[in-house]
Structures are given as structure tokens and as C-alpha cells.
Amino acid sequence: KQEVTQIPAALSVPEGENLVLNCSFTDSAIYNLQWFRQDPGKGLTSLLLIQSSQREQTSGRLNASLDKSSGRSTLYIAASQPGDSATYLCAVERGSQGNLIFGKGTKLSVKP
Amino acid sequence: DAGVIQSPRHEVTEMGQEVTLRCKPISGHDYLFWYRQTMMRGLELLIYFNNNVPIDDSGMPEDRFSAKMPNASFSTLKIQPSEPRDSAVYFCASSSYLAGVADTQYFGPGTRLTVL
Numbered sequence: 001k002q003e004v005t006q007i008p009a010a011l012s013v014p015e016g017e018n019l020v021l022n023c024s025f026t027d028s029a030i031y032n033l034q035w036f037r038q039d040p041g042k043g044l045t046s047l048l049l050i051q052s053s054q055r056e057q058t059s060g061r062l063n064a065s066l067d068k069s070s071g072r073s074t075l076y077i078a079a080s081q082p083g084d085s086a087t088y089l090c091a092v093e094r095g096s097q098g099n100l101i102f103g104k105g106t107k108l109s110v111k112p
Numbered sequence: 113d114a115g116v117i118q119s120p121r122h123e124v125t126e127m128g129q130e131v132t133l134r135c136k137p138i139s140g141h142d143y144l145f146w147y148r149q150t151m152m153r154g155l156e157l158l159i160y161f162n163n164n165v166p167i168d169d170s171g172m173p174e175d176r177f178s179a180k181m182p183n184a185s186f187s188t189l190k191i192q193p194s195e196p197r198d199s200a201v202y203f204c205a206s207s208s209y210l211a212g213v214a215d216t217q218y219f220g221p222g223t224r225l226t227v228l
Contacts, residue, residue: 034216043116043203043219044155089155097160098143098207098217099168104154 002027006090006103013080014111021075021106023090028068031093035064035075038087038105047088048075080110116220118204124226130192133223136185137206145217146179146189147203155203161187162209194227201225 003026013019023033032051036044048057048064050073056065063076077084087107091100117136125131137144145160159169164181172179176195181187191198201224205217 036219041221043221044205044217045219046216049216091155097162097167098145099160100145100157100217102155 002030002092002094002101004090004092004101004103006088006106008106009104010107010109012109012111015080015082017080017110018076018078019080019108021077021088021090021108023073023075023103025071025073025092025101028071030068031095033064033066033073034091034093034100035062035073036089036091038089040086044089077108080108082110082112084108085110116204116206116218118202118220118223120223121221122224122226124228125194126228127195128193129227130190131194131198131225131227133189133202133204133225135187135189135204135220137187137204138218139185141206141208141218142184143207143209143217144181144187145205145207146187147205149201149203149222150199158189191225194225196227199225199227 005024007022034049035047038044050057050066061078066073087105089102089105091102119134142163146158147155149155158171159179161181179189201222203219203222205219207215207217
């Protein structure tokens, strides 16, 4: 059974710091891995999607990497801003039809 | 496009009552997903549809839960009878099928359900 773990559960950093969020999964037979952002009281917003054949994806200040063999992904946020404060969730897709298994997320707080 | 629309946004009901949650996916999307989010269990997939047909309902917790998608623009998740342990935020998401694979999912704002 696929399990997705995110460490740490919560993280507080000063504005401007570069940071890394971690995600691990137990079964390397994944179709893709996605990172989402969730703001309080809101739904999820997709940030990055990495196909199983890819090693990384970048969008602006965000960079996500994928190492299937070790069952790990990282989300790197450069020059963090208070607006980055949110919960970040990692999800792996088991098949090609969007069946996602989520981690419990990392709650990020960026202090001005 | 207005995005995925869910109603109601908040629902408070008493144990034993029937609850119906509603979802309108993004126009043109052919996949629809229902999730439940709690502090203890995180975000869990309950059921998903492809072209209005249920594909996998293995996440539905028990027979008290049912979901339908009568057409491409509307889906319901029904709980009958409701119990306090059903209290959670229920999300609907939709996606499209591009070049043989599902694209990223677009989530609605969720329905916060409280069962007293």
C-alpha cells in the first residue's frame, strides 16, 4: 500500500530564506508526483507536476525534484516571502487516471 | 471559467439527517473526484468518475455514502444517515484527459460539514 510522508509537519522561517520541503513515498511505481498549495479555508492549487520519467520541474521561485528509486521528492522555494505562507501537500499518482494519494502536508509560515 | 463550484460552503446538521453535497466541474473536464479532508487522516480520495461513470469507489467509507454524476456538469455526494465522525471538509476536483493521461486536478473551495 502506497504511503506518502511529509517532513516537517510545520516550518517557520524568516522572509528571504531559501527552504526545502520533503516528501517520501513507499512504492516507487508511480505515474507522477504533484505538489499542491492549500491556503486556510480554501481548496488546493496545483504548483508543479513531475512525470515519472522526469527528474525536476521549475516554476518561478519553485523547483521540485523527483528521485523515484529512493522514493523521495523535494520542493525548493527560493527567497521566501510572507505570501508563501500556506500548507504544501505532496501527492503521488498511482495510475494514469488521476488517482492521487496525498501526504498530510507541511505548514509553512514565512515571517516578515 | 469560474473554476470548480461546490455548494453549500458550510453545512451543519444533526446526526441521522441526510446530507447532500453538490459539485459543478470545470466545463470540458471529463474526470471528477470527491475527496474528504480531516486533521487525523489528511486528504483521502472517496470516489472518481470518468465521463460520468464511476471508476473507483473503493475510498467510500461505508454504504451510508453514495455519489452520482447524472451529467457532465453536475455531481452529488450524499450521506444518509449522517454521523458525527463524518464531520470533515469535502472537496470536489476535476481534470481533463490530455494525450492519454490525466492532467492536474483543479479543486473546488470545499464544503465544511459539521454533524452534531
